Amino acid sequence: xxxxxxxxxxxxxxxxxxxxxxxxxxxxxxxxxxxxxxxxxxxxxxxxxxxxxxxxxxxxxxxxxxxxxxxxxxxxxxxxxxxxxxxxxxxxxxxxxxxxxxxxxxxxxxxxxxxxxxxxxxxxxxxxxxxxxxxxxxxxxxxxxxxxxxxxxxxxxxxxxxxxxxxxxxxxxxxxxxxxxxxxxxxxxxxxxxxxxxxxxxxxxxxxxxxxxxxxxxxxxxxxxxxxxxxxxxxxxxxxxxxxxxxxxxxxxxxxxxxxxxxxxxxxxxxxxxxxxxxxxxxxxxxxxxxxxxxxxxxxxxxxxxxxxxxxxxxxxxxxxxxxxxxxxxxxxxxxxxxxxxxxxxxxxxxxxxxxxxxxxxxxxxxxxxxxxxxxxxxxxxxxxxxxxxxxxxxxxxxxxxxxxxxxxxxxxxxxx
Amino acid sequence: xxxxxxxxxxxxxxxxxxxxxxxxxxxxxxxxxxxxxxxxxxxxxxxxxxxxxxxxxxxxxxxxxxxxxxxxxxxxxxxxxxxxxxxxxxxxxxxxxxxxxxxxxxxxxxxxxxxxxxxxxxxxxxxxxxxxxxxxxxxxxxxxxxxxxxxxxxxxxx
Numbered sequence: 001x002x003x004x005x006x007x008x009x010x011x012x013x014x015x016x017x018x019x020x021x022x023x024x025x026x027x028x029x030x031x032x033x034x035x036x037x038x039x040x041x042x043x044x045x046x047x048x049x050x051x052x053x054x055x056x057x058x059x060x061x062x063x064x065x066x067x068x069x070x071x072x073x074x075x076x077x078x079x080x081x082x083x084x085x086x087x088x089x090x091x092x093x094x095x096x097x098x099x100x101x102x103x104x105x106x107x108x109x110x111x112x113x114x115x116x117x118x119x120x121x122x123x124x125x126x127x128x129x130x131x132x133x134x135x136x137x138x139x140x141x142x143x144x145x146x147x148x149x150x151x152x153x154x155x156x157x158x159x160x161x162x163x164x165x166x167x168x169x170x171x172x173x174x175x176x177x178x179x180x181x182x183x184x185x186x187x188x189x190x191x192x193x194x195x196x197x198x199x200x201x202x203x204x205x206x207x208x209x210x211x212x213x214x215x216x217x218x219x220x221x222x223x224x225x226x227x228x229x230x231x232x233x234x235x236x237x238x239x240x241x242x243x244x245x246x247x248x249x250x251x252x253x254x255x256x257x258x259x260x261x262x263x264x265x266x267x268x269x270x271x272x273x274x275x276x277x278x279x280x281x282x283x284x285x286x287x288x289x290x291x292x293x294x295x296x297x298x299x300x301x302x303x304x305x306x307x308x309x310x311x312x313x314x315x316x317x318x319x320x321x322x323x324x325x326x327x328x329x330x331x332x333x334x335x336x337x338x339x340x341x342x343x344x345x346x347x348x349x350x351x352x353x354x355x356x357x358x359x360x361x362x363x364x365x366x367x368x369x370x371x372x373x374x375x376x377x378x379x380x381x382x383x384x385x386x387x388x389x390x391x392x393x394x395x396x397x398x399x400x401x402x403x404x405x406x407x408x409x410x411x412x413x414x415x416x417x
Numbered sequence: 418x419x420x421x422x423x424x425x426x427x428x429x430x431x432x433x434x435x436x437x438x439x440x441x442x443x444x445x446x447x448x449x450x451x452x453x454x455x456x457x458x459x460x461x462x463x464x465x466x467x468x469x470x471x472x473x474x475x476x477x478x479x480x481x482x483x484x485x486x487x488x489x490x491x492x493x494x495x496x497x498x499x500x501x502x503x504x505x506x507x508x509x510x511x512x513x514x515x516x517x518x519x520x521x522x523x524x525x526x527x528x529x530x531x532x533x534x535x536x537x538x539x540x541x542x543x544x545x546x547x548x549x550x551x552x553x554x555x556x557x558x559x560x561x562x563x564x565x566x567x568x569x570x571x572x573x574x575x
Contacts, residue, residue, distance in 0.1 A: 092463070187464040187471020190566045215492045268491060271480035320566065325471050340472050344481075348567035349459065349474045355494045357570035 003028065005405075007412035012401035013382050014374040017367035020196035025408075026316040033295050033407050034060025034313075037160045039146065039153040039167075041297030041310050042066050042076055044324060046150060046183050047093070052110055055093035058312045059154060060296075064143065065089050065099070066152060069110040076143040076154045077112030088140070114139045148172065150179045151299075151308070167293065168234035174241060174291035177282060178299045178306065182329035186307075186339065189323045191348040195360035197296075197311050197319040198404070203356050204292040205396035207231055207242040208379045211258075213359055214352040218258060219268055222276055222303070222345070222352065223288050226253040230389040236417065237385045237399025238294035244391070246278060246287035275344055275351075278303040279335075294403055302352060304335075305342045317364060323347055385416060420509050424517065428546055429507060431553040432521055436502035439574060444486045447574065452547060452554040453479045459575055461565035462540065473562075473571060485574070495572035499528040500537075502575075516547045516556060523560075525575055527568075538564040538575055 003025060008014040019025055034040060040059045043066055047055055054067035056079055063079035065088065081088050081101040088101045088108060098115065099108040107116040114135040122128025143154035146163035153163055164172055193200065203209070210217060210225075217223040229244030270276065278287050281304065292298040296311040300323075307325035314320055323346070327339050345352050367373060380393025385402065388395060398416075405411040431450065438447035451457065459474040476482045489495070505522035512518070520541055527537040540562035547554050560575045 093467075185469065187467070187469030188565075189461070189471065189473055190463075191570065192566050192568055194569065213494065215494070216488060219492050268487065270484050272478065272484055275481065275484070336470070340470060340475060341477065343472055344475060347473055349571035351488060351493065354570040354572050358494060358496050361496070361569060 003408075003410060005410050005412075007405075007415070008374060009382075010412045010414045011383050011385075011416045012398040012405070013377050015377060015401055016371075017373045017375065018371040020199060020364065021316055021368055021371075023316055026313070028408060029313070030060045030062070032409065033404070034062065035156045036407055037155065037157040038295050038407065039155045039160060039163055039293075040295060041293060041308065042143075042145070042152040042154045043310075044150060044183070044185070044308065044326070045074070045147055045152055046185055046326070047324075048074070050095065052095050052097055053093070054089065054096065054099070054110070056089055056091070057310070059143065059156070061313055061315075063087060064154065065112065066145075066154075067099075067110045067112070070097075073111070074145050074147060074152065075111045076145045076152075078140045078143075080140055081106055082114050082138040082140055083117070108140070112140050112142055149175050150183065151175050168236070168239065170232055170234045170241070171239050171291065171293060174289070174299060177284070177289075178291075178301070183326040184329050184331065184336075186325040186327055186336070186343075189325075189347040191321045191323075191357060192314070192318060193321065193357045193360050194318050195364035196316055197313040198400075199360040199363055200311055200319060200321065200356070201292075201295070201400055202397045203360065204242075204290060204298055205231075205240050205400050206394045207391040207396075208394045209359070210242065210352075210391070212261065213355045216345075216351045218254070218261075220270055220276060221251075221254075224249060224254045224258070225391045226250075226257050227391075229286075229288075229391050230387065231391065231393055231396050232387050233385070233396055233399055236403060237396070238403035239292060240396035240399065241289060241291040242391065243286050243290070244288045245285055246280070274338075274341060276303065277338070277342070279338065294400065300346065302345045302350075303342045304339050305346050306339070307346075321348075383416070418509050418511070420512075420517075424548065425507070425509075427548065427551070427553050428517060428519065431546060431555070432504055432507065432542075432544075435555070436504055436523075440500045440502055442500075442573075444489065444573070448479065448482045448486055450555050451479050451482060451558075452556050455479050455482070455555055456557045457482055457555075457560075457574075458558075459560040459562060459571070462561055462563050463565040465561055473567070474574070489572060493572060496527075496569050497530050498573075500573055501526045501528065501534075515549070516545055518543070518545050520544070523575070535568065536564075537568055538562050538571075540564060540575075 048068045051070045065079045066076045086103045146153045226249040227244045228248035233240045289301045310322045312320040380395040385399045457476045464471045503524045508520045510518040525538045528534040543559040545557040
């Protein structure tokens with residue numbers, strides 16, 4: 001099936017609203033992107049440190065088990081019993097030598113192989129499975145797993161590139177930056193946003209909105225578009241990063257730039273400034289970095305709050321944002337406390353993130369009734385997609401759509417990449 | 418445990434005002450129910466049961482609460498809504514030097530400006546409150562939300 005998308009422009013500076021609402025598009029995304037040659041983020045290796053540890057996750061809307069076998073090898077396979085399709089593991093995580101489906105007690109190894117089932121040979125010579133029944137042939141579908149410096153990715157496709165090629169020089173460098181030392185998981189947060197998953201993907205590629213929607217950034221000087229920073233992408237423009245360098249602009253620059261906005265640059269002060277305290281812990285000096293990986297992941301650093309987010313599509317009209325915060329294994333108690341205080345900035349209740357949920361929901365609400373309407377994506381220019389050393393841009397959104405269109409098989413004639 | 422009727426009434430009234438202050442959008446009054454050295458945090462049952470310290474919101478003194486409220490009033494954008502808290506009875510745990518520890522179940526509904534209501538969060542408060550004469554002040558409020566999957570976003574406090 002090839003959906004008929006009437007792209008108005010081949011540089012994706014116009015994107016039809018209906019792509020966020022259509023069941024057919026959603027089903028095709030699950031097939032061609034999430035079960036296609038993209039690498040999806042699964043979880044962190046640190047979440048399954050011991051033999052026989054497992055946890056459940058999602059790749060698109062497919063439930064997946066990630067587990068570590070006795071020999072230490074990490075496996076990922078579909079969380080769906082070979083027999084009648086029940087979810088094999090219902091817990092979020094655990095440790096077990098074998099995984100047993102509750103319905104008819106079919107048993108699976110940590111590698112996801114069907115290893116046994118009750119009454120296979122019948123009872124007293126009666127019933128049972130046919131002699132030639134091949135357990136291996138019906139085992140749950142497996143994902144190819146890549147462990148890149150402790151960040152686990154999976155793909156269903158044999159055609160996928162190596163993880164190094166997929167992430168590119170930019171992506172591999174960023175994963176190594178965040179996971180350069182052993183980590184300690186601090187916990188999770190979840191948010192269900194009533195909007196299409198691609199609206200979240202766009203949001204992550206839109207550095208233009210950051211200091212406007214998230215007024216907290218500007219009001220309290222956490223991040224201003226006048227700071228040194230920019231957008232970086234991989235060569236295929238499917239991944240991206242918005243970043244900024246701490247204390248790299250002046251108050252005068254910022255006041256001039258934000259003069260025509262509602263921003264309150266010097267009207268407000270925090271009573272307790274420890275919320276914004278930043279202890280530099282990366283050699284590159286960045287205090288804000290959000291490398292985002294197509295289709296479902298990002299690493300996030302806002303000051304000393306560090307973690308991952310995973311996008312879990314839940315039908316065309318909703319997605320879950322699953323956030324995992326971590327610190328480093330050598331953090332002392334004071335540093336852990338500092339990371340948690342600074343966690344007030346991020347997540348579903350974050351001072352600089354709560355607005356995203358609302359912005360996405362009001363897009364979903366308002367665009368449903370406009371199938372002929374389009375997003376206008378021109379900030380930062382049209383045509384070629386490239387890295388920029390400033391942040392007055394939303395160009396990476398066009399990069400996202402170009403790779404989305406390639407995987408979906410719906411590129412316009414002469415579509416840029 | 419043995420709790421005098423007077424204490425029970427005082428702390429029940431404190432919780433009623435806690436809920437109503439939020440529901441009536443009197444967040445400044447809500448802040449005033451706390452002691453200066455208070456601790457307010459919103460955590461999820463999922464993290465608590467795994468022994469993980471992550472917070473959705475954490476103010477470890479009253480100034481941080483004031484900053485949250487100021488930010489809602491002047492800086493942040495969020496879903497426009499009304500809150501409605503329904504509280505269960507107080508279950509008393511312990512008392513030490515005039516500080517009472519108790520649990521209260523809550524459900525919090527949100528209603529849009531067009532009148533559509535939904536269950537927003539359900540969970541339990543673990544409260545520590547101090548009695549000072551005939552007044553009661555909140556020392557710690559831990560919101561332990563069963564609803565770990567936050568609908569839309571969490572702005573106004575639970």
